[in-house]
Amino acid sequence: MRLSTRIGLAVAVVVPLLVLGSGWIMVRLVGRDVHAAADAHLRERAAAVRPEALGLLRAMANDRPASVEQARQRKLFTAALDVGIRVTGSGGTVTGGPQPAASVTLPPAQDAARPVTVAAGPQSWRVLAVPLTAVRPAASGTLWLYATDTAGRRQIAHVRRRVLTVALLTAPVAGLAAWLAAVRLARPLLALQRRAVGIDPRTSAARLDHTRTGVPEVDGLARALRTVLARYDEQAARTAEALATARAFSSAASHELRTPLMSMRINLDVLDGDPAPEGAERAEVVADLRAGHERLLGLLVMLRTLAQGDLVEADAFVPVDLADLLDSAVRDLRRDHPDAPVTAHTTGPCVVRAWPQGLRSAVDNLLTNAVVHGAGPIEAALRADADGAAVRLTVGDHGPGVPPATRNSVFTRFQRRPDSPGSGLGLALVGQQAALHNGAVTVTDRPDGAPGAWFVLDIPRMARGPALPRRRDWLTADTAAPAAPQDFHKDRS
Incomplete structure (x- = not known):
């Protein structure tokens, strides 16, 4: 009726x-x-x-x-x-x-x-x-x-x-008069209905075109429909991104795992060969197997973290003390690399609103990159800006540094120097986390003029969660493979 x-x-x-x-x-x-x-x-x-x-x-x-x-x-x-x-x-x-x-x-x-x-x-x-x-x-x-x-x-x-x-x-008489009045007053609602009926979010990008009628109920319904369609578009986009991320994860994993798996297969064939290797030769093959295994694990961890960053939502961001997070990362690094000369300096609590897992991955990769590719003492420092609006983390080493020509591409996927044991994803993950937190990461020469690399990660302090980028495609974006291996720092394995 x-x-x-x-x-x-x-x-x-x-x-x-x-x-x-x-x-x-x-x-x-x-x-x-x-x-x-x-x-x-x-x-x-x-x-x-x-x-x-x-x-x-x-x-x-x-x-x-x-x-x-x-x-x-x-x-x-x-x-x-x-x-x-x-x-x-x-x-x-x-x-x-x-x-x-x-x-x-x-x-x-x-x-x-x-x-x-x-x-x-x-x-x-x-x-x-x-x-x-x-x-x-x-x-x-x-x-x-x-x-x-x-x-x-x-x-x-x-x-x-x-x-x-x-x-x-x-x-x-009253019923007829009310019916006529209702028909006349319902014209804006019927017009809204006709405009809404022709909208199919699955097949068309057209959205509700509504002109204000002055009827609060009709205008409110139009706003509600627009909100529903906007949420549909957002969820559809997130679903498409999730599917693209899943496909990219599968493609990247199959592509990047092929070489280490083939190397491991060759080493296994060598161990199973006749005659079987013995002594130093056997130890070398086993060491190669372990290195390949470590590289596989590191690659899978990096791909998973990049995929999580592409799909993370705003409600995952909570207050995090970056000073505690840095201290914990340094302790774990010293346990994994007992000989690494790492020092950390903080100026007290530095609370930011962040995704704890992603920010910890970024700090771990900056420290590990300095240990694996740097030389001499590694200095990590954390301090708040003078106005207290942001927190700055710096990680420096005394290695060969990053050439200026490659500093813009150092945070893209699968960029690593020829002898790098890493996956080429560590610094890409750092760049992803900087963008997710509305911050920035850069690499320059050391400020004291000594040889080495100087990484700077700025994370703004926010009362609420950061405004996430509309499109997050660190894992799904097409990146052209480098013509030759890049001769600069890269990440952990």
Whole structure:
């Protein structure tokens, strides 16, 4: 059922109910007003005829001549005007004017001290009882006054019929008017519906084109639809990126693992050959196998970390003390490389909002790159900027350094020097993490002029998580293979 039809039916039901409800209240008020007017007239007549009624009561008690009683009765009836009169006392009962028959049972006098309604067949009366007491001679009785209530009942019944008639007539009229109004008012909603129906996020890049209508509900619905479509686009893009990352991971793994696996297969064939190698030759083959195994593990770890960086979401970023993270990385490096001359200097807590796993990988790869490819003491230092807006990590060594011509490509995938035991992914991971944290990483000469490389990683401090790049493709982006092996530092295995 259309919304306009629902509105029309609802109004067609509600409006008559409102008319009936208000009509019932009006009938009650009209009935109360009619009775109040009749009661006021009765009390007015009671006050006017009471002296005449007392005179008639005394004449009846003294057994005055009939002519005297008749004279008193005429005065009483004249004063009563259109109100029925009945005087009861010890001397008898005198009646005059319109009133119910004597057979109609009246309420007790004390109950009729305030006007009450008495039904007499098809007619009804408002009845008021006034006690009468005479001193000389001593006599008592009751003055009854009657006012017909039939006209008031007819008036109330007439009003009731009018209310019912109005309710019956307003049902279809109100329903039709509400339907027409709903159809007209729903035009912006129908226009929005027509525009939204033609949108298929799976097959078209077209999105909702909505012009503000001034109707808050319609404009709010359009904003909600735009938000839903934007979230759909975002999730679809993330899904596509996840698929591309999975494909790139598989492709890169199969390509990069082929050479070390073939080398390991050759070494295994050598060990299984006849005659089998012995002594120093066997030790050399086993060492080659272990190196190949280490390289395979390092490559898989790097590929996995790059893939995680491509798919990480903003809710993974939490407050991290980079000073504690650096101290932990240096301890692990000294355990893996006991002979490495590594020193670390920090100036106290340096809390940033970061992805802990990714930032730790970046620090590990900077330190390991310096150990594997550098020489002499390795210095790691951490300090906050003067304004406290960012944290800077520097890692320096005394090796051959990075030539200026290759410094722009050092953070791309699979770039390594000919004798590098690494996978060519370590510094690419550092670049990825710098971008994910809205920071920057650079490599320059040492500031003291000595030979060596100087890596600088800047991470801004943020109250909230960083604004992640819309496209993250460190693993999926196409990178042209270098024409020749690059003669500069590269990463851990």
